[in-house]
Every structure is written in C-alpha cells, then in structure tokens.
Amino acid sequence: MDLFNAVHEQMDAVRLPLVAVTVTAARRLNTPLVAILHWHGFRRASPLVLPGIDIPPRSVPGSAIQVRHAWHCIEAVDEVLLDAAWRLGAWDLERVERRGCNVVGASAGEALACRQAFGDYDGASADDALIDGAPDRGELMQLAANEGYLRWLFRPVKGGLWRALDERDDTLGPDGGRPPPCPILPVPRQRQGRSRTVYRLGAVRRILLP
Known part of the structure; x- marks a missing residue:
C-alpha cells in the first residue's frame, strides 16, 4: 500500500495545492480504504460566457x-x-475511531460525520463535491454505518496550502517534505470503539520571535 505515491500522482495531475488528505476505513479488516484529497482552488461554474453576467x-x-x-x-x-x-x-496525523451510526441512540451529527468521512456531502451534488475514483465507496459507507469506522487526517506542506508555514517546522527540507523513513511508531488502538490519537510529526527547536 503506497499512499504517498498515489497522492503524489494526483498532485502532478491536478496541479493545485492540497488543503488536506483524509483516509477512511470501515471497521472490518482487509476492506478497501477511501482516500479523499481536498484541493485549494476554484473554477467557473459554467463554461458559458454571457455579456454582463458574472458567473461565480x-x-x-x-x-x-x-x-x-x-x-x-x-x-x-x-x-x-x-x-x-x-x-x-505534515505537522501531525490524526486518527479517530467512531461507532456505527445505525445504532440506537446515535445522533444526526454522527450520521453526518460518517457520510462526510466517505465523501458524501449533504446538500451538494456528486459532481460539485467529488471526483469519484472509489467504486465501492457507497458500500463501504453502509458497512461503516453498521460496524463503525476509522478516519485519518493530515495536512501536507509539500505541494500543499500550508507551505507558507513551513518555516515554523525545523524538520522540513527545502521542498517542504521529509526523507523516509518516518521515525514515529504506530500506537495500538484503544478498544472502547471511540477514540482519538494524534501523532506529532513536526518540531520546533528554536525560539520564535514575534
């Protein structure tokens, strides 16, 4: 599983800065993962050019x-x-684990969070919100609603929107990235079904003056 190269290929193709990368997995071993790349950029809502009309x-x-x-x-x-x-x-990597939302007592907020973790954004058409290259996304979302899911989030500096802040992180190279291997080891998941773990990757080793 080479997520780095998959993300890098998308960055080369789209040529826009990344805001964040999220990866979601239903809580069942060996199921496919759904990675969503969130871009920073805008496009015209329509290719039509109408005199006197500004299309946002x-x-x-x-x-x-x-x-x-x-x-x-x-x-x-x-x-x-x-x-x-x-x-x-990235400065850090966040992992959250959530229960399924098809359980007694689950709130509307939990259902919304589950849908959004799989790229199903309430009130937005599929074409406007997502270029879908995950054919099993809907089935995986239903599985997650029943059994729970995990979602990871990080914000890239290399090729990302956060490049302007890279001077605050003393671990970064000139291109905003870091050479492998990553020295941080995985932390075993907790067993209660709902948890949040944050891996700190960046570091500041000097005094920052205002």
Missing part, C-alpha cells in the same frame, strides 16, 4: 481514491499513513 466560481471538487491492500490490524494502516504524512511534511 466554485470550489474545485475533491478527488476520491480507493486503496486496495490487505491489512490485518489498524496499526498497519497507521504505518502507511505515517509514512505519507511524514514525507509530505
């Missing part, structure tokens, strides 16, 4: 990628995400 731009839709690779524990996915986040210069 819309945000560039995200890109969904389905990652197929056998994984037998959450820590194995953590290792892949840590590698990608480290090499892309």
Whole structure:
C-alpha cells in the first residue's frame, strides 16, 4: 500500500495545492480504504460566457481514491499513513475511531460525520463535491454505518496550502517534505470503539520571535 505515491500522482495531475488528505476505513479488516484529497482552488461554474453576467466560481471538487491492500490490524494502516504524512511534511496525523451510526441512540451529527468521512456531502451534488475514483465507496459507507469506522487526517506542506508555514517546522527540507523513513511508531488502538490519537510529526527547536 503506497499512499504517498498515489497522492503524489494526483498532485502532478491536478496541479493545485492540497488543503488536506483524509483516509477512511470501515471497521472490518482487509476492506478497501477511501482516500479523499481536498484541493485549494476554484473554477467557473459554467463554461458559458454571457455579456454582463458574472458567473461565480466554485470550489474545485475533491478527488476520491480507493486503496486496495490487505491489512490485518489498524496499526498497519497507521504505518502507511505515517509514512505519507511524514514525507509530505505534515505537522501531525490524526486518527479517530467512531461507532456505527445505525445504532440506537446515535445522533444526526454522527450520521453526518460518517457520510462526510466517505465523501458524501449533504446538500451538494456528486459532481460539485467529488471526483469519484472509489467504486465501492457507497458500500463501504453502509458497512461503516453498521460496524463503525476509522478516519485519518493530515495536512501536507509539500505541494500543499500550508507551505507558507513551513518555516515554523525545523524538520522540513527545502521542498517542504521529509526523507523516509518516518521515525514515529504506530500506537495500538484503544478498544472502547471511540477514540482519538494524534501523532506529532513536526518540531520546533528554536525560539520564535514575534
């Protein structure tokens, strides 16, 4: 599972800065992962040019990628995400685990969070919100609604919107990335079904003056 190269290929093709990368997995071993690349950019809502009418731009839709690779524990996915986040210069990597929303007592907010984790944005058409390259996304979302899911998030500096802040991180190279391997080891998941883990990747080793 080489998430770093998959993200890098998308960056070369789209040629826009990344705001964030999210990866979501249903809580069942060996199911495909859904990675969503969130771009920073705008496009015209219509190719038509009408005299006297200003057509407002819309945000560039995200890109969904389905990652197929056998994984037998959450820590194995953590290792892949840590590698990608480290090499892309992210300050940290967040992992959250959530229960399924098709359970008694689950709130509307939990259902919304589950849909959004798989790129199903309430009130937005599919073409406006997402370029869908994950054919099993809907089935995986239903599985997650029943059994729970995990979602990882990091914000790249290399090729990302956050390049302007790279001077605050002393671990970054000139291009905003870091050479492999990532020195941070995965943390075993907790067993209660809902948890949040943050891996700190960046560091500041000097005094920052205002």
